Amino acid sequence: MCVLKIFLVEDDLFFGETLKYHLQLNPDFEVHLFQTGKDCLINLYEKPDIICLDFGLPDITGDKLLKKIQETNDKIPIIIISGQEDIEVAVDFLKSGAKDYIVKSNHTKDLLWNSILKIRENLKLVQEVEELKEKLEQKFSFEKTIIGQSDSIKSVFNKINKAINTNINVSITGETGTGKEVVAKAIHYNSDRKNKPFIAVNMAAIPKDLIESVFFGHEKGAFTGASERSIGKFEQADGGTIFLDEIAELDLNLQSKLLRVLQEREVIRLGGTTRIKFNARLIIATHKDLSQEVKKGNFREDLFYRIIGLPIELPPLRERGNDTLLLAKYFIDLFTKENKIKSITLSKESKQKLMKYPFYGNIRELKSVIDLACVMCEENEILLDDLTFTSINSNDMFLSEEKKLKEYTAEIILHYLKKNNNDVIQTAKKLDIGKSTIYNLIQSKIV
Template identity: 85%
Template sequence: MTTLKIFLVEDDLFFGETLKYHLKLNPDYDISLFKTGKECLDSIYLKPDIICLDFGLPDISGDILLKKIHEINNSIPIIIISGQEDIEVAVDFLKSGARDYIVKNSHTKDILWNSIIKIRENLQLVNTVEELKEQLEQKFSFEKTIIGQSDAIKTVFNKINKSLNTNINVSITGETGTGKEVVAKAIHYNSDKKNKPFVVVNMAAIPKELIENEFFGHEKGAFTGADSRSIGKFEQADGGTIFLDEIAELDLNLQSKLLRVLQEREVIRLGGKERIKFNARLIIATHKDLAQEVKKGNFREDLYYRIIGLPIELPPLRERGNDILLLAKYFIDLFVKENKMKNINLSKAAKDKLMKYTFPGNIRELKSIIDLACVMCDGKEIFSDDLSFNSINDASFFLSEEKTLKEYTSEIILHSLKKNNNDVLKTAKKLDIGKSTIYNLLQSLELKK
């Protein structure tokens, strides 16, 4: 907050001008002086930050004016300035919503100065909280966080929208790197639980012998080293969302315990007896086909039906068409901003190369490729050679270009030669071909040059 807009409502012009002069010593204060309550009400549209109100106005009494102002905007802090020292009057005003009550005397201007400072500090704190909330909402607004315009991603948007209306469980599936946690956060932070905890448990990252402790917590002395009580993830998520990532990795024995917890909506800490109720939305994610895992006997059927809820399948990046370029541009802009660089563009050849690649690592791989390209380029434009694909030998990418068998054969031989430091005999042995085939190829290439 830079300028603080203050209304002074005072029928004693000398006293009002004295207060105005004193307050204007702070250049950040914009002071407007009114003689009547009507003048103040007629100017409320100017949205004052604070109103300093005389109790004994000629046209409207202070208590009625306070009520009228609150009917228009009950968030405006109001300071009552009165000649009455009656405690009961002051208490009544404070009960009615006045922020402060100041008695008119030789110290009024100083007391008012301090009161306004305190109110301003509170207003700044409120504004900061509101800004943070707004930033949080913008950050996780799923149509900004999940970049894309393809039909495949619009289907995901539609499912996310439907999930926001209820607390139904959500199951997110998709290949590694497709953004399952991003979607889970988008659901949480756009729901009515956005101001409550979002708790993540990654099954693949926790040894199975520690999962129970992570889930349920423990009491002091529950086991060697348990020096104090520990709150489990389900308790932490109470009122909010618990996100169980890579749920298919959960041990079968623990699956039965998880099922009981989800059915009863209560946990018992390790080493404890108290049943602790919790109310949290469940979102799960996996890169595996859970239905197939059930058929294989790796996942409990009853747990499957308990958690499946609203299924959201994330498409692999290779099936999202021009979303690849939209995401590439997003990651370029992000890298440039974070590293305080000038704008970088993608050349046509670079775009073509990205569109032909199959991205086995999906969005996570694309970001890695773009970050490296931003470093390797000349600082103005990313060219085809600046893009390095770690999965360049992926067969689907290799076969994506229109080439003859002879051309593909030549590429394989040349690649193997380079890999074997141009050792013809070693390359021939590795590829199980005659060394004359390699020599003929090399001679042919020399003749073309």
Template identity: 65%
Template sequence: MSMSQFKIFIVEDDPWYGQILHYHLSLNPDYEVTLFGSAKECLQNLPKKPDLITLDFGLPDMSGDKLFNKIKETDPNIPVIMISGQEDISVAVNLLKAGVTDYLVKDDATKDLLWNSVIKIRENQSLKKEVEVLKEELGQKFSFENTIIGQSPALKRTFVLIEKASKTQINVSITGETGTGKEVIAKAIHYNSDRKKKKFVPVNMAAIPKDLIESELFGYEKGAFTGATARRIGKFEEGNGGTVFLDEIAEMDLNLQSKLLRVLQERELTRVGGNEQVKLDVRILIATHKNLSEEVKKGNFREDLFFRIMGLPIELPPLRERGQDILLLAKHFIDEAAKADKKAPKSLSNSAKEKLMSYPWPGNVRELKAVVELATVMADGKEIEADDISFFSPQKETNLFLFEQKTLREHTCDIVRVYLKKYGGDVIQTAKALDIGKSTIYKMIQDGEILLEDS
């Protein structure tokens, strides 16, 4: 809120007393104070949107409580301070119950009390505006276009489902390989839904020890177990009115699955060690990199819980199926790194682009981010070259070849190159391990398809 825009209306039929209040408040140069002598004048000027109104309870053309009601009908958010010559406590109580922000009795201390009351009201309004701005910024931060970067057909099909999920209260199950951005999708759904002003509470089931998951989810009462020195609410209560995101739900053991099922069915929970039933209004989003239907067949996941939580299924495409999205994401991560380091963003050379596009990204978006951030540091000039890019996937190189678009000959050379490296350049051992003739390997070396220094 701009410090010069705090508008105060004073409604007072006593000109002398009104001028005293006007003068006193006008001592603050940030206040724009206007004095009105009647209820009619005040109502005519409400379109000017004052930030605060002080009302004399005993106006000649309309009682203060009636004027208050008309003000609230026009704008229920305008704070109102009632100033009255009456010291009847019941009048003050009734007005405060009706929504009056403060009630002041006319005496020698009124102007000072009014000054303090205005300061408190202004501070509260500023805080409310800050909260609204932050919530708006949060909503913008998690808008689809800001959080989910890409234009590939595979991703656009996902967008359609995310939009449907945001417009309904149905539970959502998000599946996909590790690193595809399941929590990002969950946040996008929450912050674009009508629950966006309430909490988004993420819980990684794989990161919590099994003996602590129940108390973490449902909370506990004082004395429930050794070390429970006070009541603590769980993640579900924390997310009441909002969204709870259960990541890696397939890691939940069967005993807790049955308790979760009851909570979802009854829409209430009981804290560990307690008897009180707590009503819940939460939306559940779940994620896993496993095939839950297969886990049900194996007996690792309850079938009844499976049907309760599946809701709208959203499967995230792996990065290798997203084509040019790889370069769009790479540019985004390069720009982010430059912003963090307060430097000009670097560009990708054609050879660097080709290298990024030819890699299968088993770690998906998470791996791409790490690779690009490292390449940004390693590049000496304004452009990132292919040599600046290093892959450090924990998967075996031979598994990665299957995802690359190469000829059979190129794949063969790659495999021979890996085995030569494994056996320290020993052609005979390599030929024996691959069950091919050593002359085949020598021919590849002679033709320049394999360089001895590669091994």
């Protein structure tokens, strides 16, 4: 909550302007002054965060206006400002739902300021709780978060369910962009650890000389620059889940230290001597084949067996059939909602194009393509030309459509003809083919 919209209802214009000026000294307060209860009511559509209400208005009494506001929206905090010092009146207002009752005096502006600050803190807490509930609800329903109906993704759902009901270590493998962290969060937020921390560590993003401090923490003065104690990721994850992404990138020397920590279930901070117990579930992820890394000598065999637990292999998007279109629609709906624009559809041709493309960047690449298409499309429909694929591997685009060998051959010859200014002899030499092959293709109008 950045700006707080405040309605100030006061028939004494001088007093009202004084309060408004004082409140607007806070740049986070947006104050609207009304002199009648009617003006306040007809402007409730602007959804004020707080209403400061004078008890003695010329057109309606404070208690009646309070009820009318509550009939429209009973969640708006209301502060009563009154010239009456009658305790019974104040108590009646507070029983009726007013958040505060302030008697007009030389201190009114300061009392009002403090009351609004307290209400703002409560509103922040309510908002944070609502946002947390929304996030948790999304995470709990993992079959809505992980989009798909293919047999391969249903197999993943089955393994997620098995992981949820136990505390076994989980190892998630799959190509880059297949959603490994999404699966890790789905397991955590559906398990009995859901109310405890989910701590994610990307091994590839941490400098080698800092990993030990990040993992296990350090004491003040443990090394140059350690000006205060730091709690490591394993301690932070106590009771919850620690997710080690790209585990194959971990240095061999640190692999042995990680193995000891996992065996003993305790850490010693750098520069310290105290053994600190922790209870955290381990989930690891990698796009590499860990068993092959063991054979190559890049990964410890004993650590491999310690962390492998329940293996979940995520299928690449190109092997998930119609899931591509389901995900595309999900990303379109997400984009339109976030950008507050009208709904967007996919044309038949654009659907076919999406289904043929191999998506070596998987779900992450698909989201990027869809976001750009939503920006580029006209008439709220994504057409063929709105889909732009920026493939790292040039062969991806060339092979993204299924064609006959003759058609691929013609494309290659046409490419080199243009490159050689339609010089047939030069092109034939470059491709090591006979001139007649090129002439035959030209005569058949394929090239």
